[in-house]
Amino acid sequence: MIKELGTNEVVTSRMSGDERRSQILQVAIRLFSQNGFNGTTTKEIARMAGVSEAMVFRHFATKSELYHAILDYKVCEGGTKNPPWENPVMKRAIEERDDYAVFYNFGVGALLHHKEDVDFMRLLFYSALDEHELSQMFFDQFVSRIYEFIGSYIRQRQAEGAMREVEPGIVVRAFLGMLIHHSLNNILWDKKRRLLDVTDEKAARSFAEILLNGIKK
Amino acid sequence: MIKELGTNEVVTSRMSGDERRSQILQVAIRLFSQNGFNGTTTKEIARMAGVSEAMVFRHFATKSELYHAILDYKVCEGGTKNPPWENPVMKRAIEERDDYAVFYNFGVGALLHHKEDVDFMRLLFYSALDEHELSQMFFDQFVSRIYEFIGSYIRQRQAEGAMREVEPGIVVRAFLGMLIHHSLNNILWDKKRRLLDVTDEKAARSFAEILLNGIKK
DNA sequence: GTCTAATAAGTAAGTGCTTACTTACCTTCT
DNA sequence: AGAAGGTAAGTAAGCACTTACTTATTAGAC
Known part of the structure; x- marks a missing residue:
């Protein structure tokens, strides 16, 4: 359950496919740019996005495909x-x-x-x-x-x-x-x-x- | 058995410690510069140097130490x-x-x-x-x-x-x-x-x- | 409006392979 | 004989990626 503190806005934990996809993309951009392709793990991307690794692979077939998309x-x-x-x-x-x-x-x-x-x-x-x-x-x-x-x-x-x-x-x-x-x-x-x-x-x-x-x- | 072809000089497969150390260093320089730290494996360094992985770790305690030395x-x-x-x-x-x-x-x-x-x-x-x-x-x-x-x-x-x-x-x-x-x-x-x-x-x-x-x- | 069935979002617990690193042993020189 | 160079065959942890399953959302029939 992720909530945005300090505002009335409450963000439920479940996102639409597109929202989640672009969220994973944003997280991955930061990690790839910080650690490079080989220095970034799919596990960490998932953790930072607050989802399981399986979700990353639902949206991007391979790590390379995610990198390419970015x-x-x-x-x-x-x-x-x-x-x-x-x-x-x-x-x-x-x-x-x-x-x-x-x-x-x-x-x-x-x-x-x-x-x-x-x-x-x-x-x-x-x-x-x-x-x-x-x-x-x-x-x-x-x-x-x-x-x-x-x-x-x-x-x-x-x-x-x-x-x-x-x-x-x-x-x-x-x-x-x-x-x-x-x-x-x-x-x-x-x-x-x-x-x-x-x-x-x-x-x-x-x-x-x-x-x-x-x-x- | 590595031999230098085209010359009379024959390089035996066994080197002195210092020779082997700097040879591994040279090989590692090329690989690290080509693929970065995370993109280079100790296995490949060993293969390119023509020795077993154990030899790499005899000369450099860890991969990081080798990178640092380079x-x-x-x-x-x-x-x-x-x-x-x-x-x-x-x-x-x-x-x-x-x-x-x-x-x-x-x-x-x-x-x-x-x-x-x-x-x-x-x-x-x-x-x-x-x-x-x-x-x-x-x-x-x-x-x-x-x-x-x-x-x-x-x-x-x-x-x-x-x-x-x-x-x-x-x-x-x-x-x-x-x-x-x-x-x-x-x-x-x-x-x-x-x-x-x-x-x-x-x-x-x-x-x-x-x-x-x-x-x- | 409410029930329901299909669908989409999500996960826990794997799989087999690769990784950095080790151990126990062998070979070659002097 | 003994030190130094060298290896085959490991180990445990980590990797990308999968499977089998659960939960939430929603569209349409009633």
Whole structure:
């Protein structure tokens, strides 16, 4: 009997199939992202979800299928759903050729996204090390599009004479490198921000300034 | 009976204790770096080393002790042993205030190092995700020294009026981000270099140029 | 409204296999 | 002969996954 204390709402112990399925999924996301595929047991997933192991296997035929469902869900949710350049602020910045606004907004968006979904970042790296196909899928679908998009923007600005002739792919890699490495540091090694303690805004501002000064004509 | 074919040298199946120990270590490094701690079995380590499981446990009391020994070995070998700035080329560049040479040489060195020791990179990330103490140790001992060293160089050049007043920590993070993220891409996701195919030298040159133009006065 | 039968949510107690680790014994060198 | 290198065959615990069964919910006939 699970009850939500402190509210009038009382949650009965029995859920509908869909509710239970997504609850198990949420629990599993946390555990897989914390301990990786091999470090997570179905027993623990069941325990954390407050059900018997049999229930886990009623909803997901195998542990692998559950892992696959998680990555599938996370890759779709976190990736292909809403690419950064759909943002109206970004759109205007691009039209107005406001390079700083383009890179700053992209950067802040990325850093925020990483911070809000640490589980996803960890899952992504675990699955990349495990060489899971969905990690490659995420890269092919999401990351390569970012390269295309920002790359083509840089190419355009080079054609317009606003940027030096550096290979756009390298510039994108440099910028994504700053952002992702910054998030990775905060998530994995420097949780206490002992080495570098700056707001996302300041980091994005500095990275955008360094990059744009670095490639301007 | 293991024999080295194609040479006159014949390796007998029986090794000395030290030889066997370091052979098991080498085999385990490869397996742990490929499959992580939980994904690697002592049975497989023994099989790959061509000995029985009992031999693994004669040299290392537990699986954890073996893992610890590996990280210990790798962290010392790959990290604290020879910091990049001990390199004479780097030393001269620093004395001569040749900013480009400083950052370019550091970059090429890092990229080469990553490429030559993919196992180490993978181990480092696996152990960081697993929150193993030695990953934190590596960060505290090796990475933070890089921040100190490059950071203080930047501070000096700022005082000399050669660089803008950007927080040195952010600049270091930006540069390390470019380098590490580039290596990570090559190791984990873009092994075929479909997104970006450049030599280490070109990458280091571009990254150094972007960074230095980005922060020059 | 109430009874009922079908259905869906749920579990306890397994299964066989794999795991990290051990024991008791053998073989090879010096 | 004795120390060091080495193994076959274990053990107990843990793993993913199954079976056989119980409880709660609900839809429709009356």
